[in-house]
Amino acid sequence: MTSVLDLAPAAPVVPVVVIDDADDAVPLARALVAGGLPLIEVTLRTPAALDAIRAITDAVPEAVVGAGTVVSAAAVANAAGAGARFLVSPGWTEGLIDAMRASGVPFLPGVSTASEVLALLERGVTDLKFFPAEAAGGAPYLKSLAGPLPQARFCPTGGVSLASAPAYLALPNVACVGGTWMLPADALAARDWARVEALAREAAALARS
Numbered sequence: 001m002t003s004v005l006d007l008a009p010a011a012p013v014v015p016v017v018v019i020d021d022a023d024d025a026v027p028l029a030r031a032l033v034a035g036g037l038p039l040i041e042v043t044l045r046t047p048a049a050l051d052a053i054r055a056i057t058d059a060v061p062e063a064v065v066g067a068g069t070v071v072s073a074a075a076v077a078n079a080a081g082a083g084a085r086f087l088v089s090p091g092w093t094e095g096l097i098d099a100m101r102a103s104g105v106p107f108l109p110g111v112s113t114a115s116e117v118l119a120l121l122e123r124g125v126t127d128l129k130f131f132p133a134e135a136a137g138g139a140p141y142l143k144s145l146a147g148p149l150p151q152a153r154f155c156p157t158g159g160v161s162l163a164s165a166p167a168y169l170a171l172p173n174v175a176c177v178g179g180t181w182m183l184p185a186d187a188l189a190a191r192d193w194a195r196v197e198a199l200a201r202e203a204a205a206l207a208r209s
Contacts, residue, residue, distance in 0.1 A: 004086045004106040005127045005153055005175035007039055007064050012169055013203040014178040016041045016068060016157060017052075024191065025052035029060040031193040032182070035200025041088055041178060043068040044075055050082040057083035070107075073099035080105050088157075088178075090131050092116070097123060108155060112136040114145060117152050127153050129178070134159030139167040146173040165206055179203070 015032050019025050019042060032040055040063050042053050049067070056065040066086035067079035076099040079087055087100050092109035097120070100107035110131040111117050120128060130142060133156035137144075142154055156168050157178030168174045182199035186192075 002106050003127050004066070004088075004108045005155060007086060007106065011037050011039050011204060012176050012206045013037055013165065013182070014039045014041050014155060014157075014176055015182055015200065015203075016043060016178045016180050017183060018043050018045055018180075019048050019052040020046050022048040022051035022055055024188070025055045026059045027191070027193050028183075028188070028196065029056040029063045029065065031197040032200045033060060033062045035182070035197040035202075036204030037182070037200045038062055039064045039066070039086075039176075041066050041068040041086075042084075044071075044079065045069050050078055053079065053082040053084050057085075070096075070100070072096065076100055076103050076105075088129055090129070092120070097125065114149065117145065117149055121149070121152060126151050127175070128155075130154045130156040130158075132158030133168070133177075134164070139164070139171060142168065142171055142173060146171060149173075162203065162206075165203075169206060 015037050042049055044067055053065055056063050064085050067084040068088040070087045070089045080103045087105050087107040090110040108129045110129040153175050155176050160177045160179045161181050165177045168177050182203045187195045
């Protein structure tokens, strides 16, 4: 199975998108792609989310759109049916891992402790979401895990900002970061896609060490 963290290796940031109106999905995705962020996580937090994933999949082939906030087997099935190319969960259970693996869609389960990382490594899962990143210890915590658990790779998400992202991206066990700072609420409300594109371009310019 393709790794989530290998889907868009040129993009250091994954925009985490909450879409209230499916009509906004395509222009939003186009703005993010134009800004250099093709790997897009649409969270399943609104009734519009699945329609948004379908719309982006159909109309923006340059985008690699996935589903976030996947918390049940039903959500796995719905997201895969909508065309999601990857799945992201805030945490994990045995049943959820089984459902994500059975879907055939690349997945990124959430962890916040070393024990959770160990449990998933035992199951052959090496690509993980570190969530909530800032609240769970931030870049110093992930740096501490790199020594004893070098086989684990992370996409930290949760409170990550333009200012804090470089510290994460400098770590050997971080492949990318997830964030929302390139999607300010006022820009989305105004449908200011040019501003979103500019902020995406700024995020895409962040370099990995």
